[in-house]
Amino acid sequence: MARKQGSTALKGHGVKFGATVRKRYGKVYRTLHKKRRCPSCGSLKFSRIASGIWECPKCSFKVASGAYDVDTEKLQI
Incomplete structure (x- = not known):
C-alpha cells in the first residue's frame, strides 16, 4: 500500500506535538x-x-496590522 503524501505546512510535526497544536x-x-x-x-x-x-512591492504601500493576517476592511483611510 502506498504512503499518503503529507502536507508541507505540517512537515516535521509528528505525533509528539498533539492534534490540537x-x-x-x-x-x-x-x-x-x-x-x-x-x-x-x-x-x-x-x-x-x-x-x-x-x-x-509594486506600489510601496506599507501598513502595520495583525501578525498573521491583514483585514483590508479596516484599512479604509
Whole structure:
C-alpha cells in the first residue's frame, strides 16, 4: 500500500506535538501564506515583510496590522 503524501505546512510535526497544536499551526500557516490583494493598487503581491508589517512591492504601500493576517476592511483611510 502506498504512503499518503503529507502536507508541507505540517512537515516535521509528528505525533509528539498533539492534534490540537498541529491543527492550530496548520490554520495559521494557511492564513499567513495565502495570496492577498493590495488595498492601494489592487495587485496580488501584498505580503508580510516582518511580524505585523505588510507591504506591496509594486506600489510601496506599507501598513502595520495583525501578525498573521491583514483585514483590508479596516484599512479604509
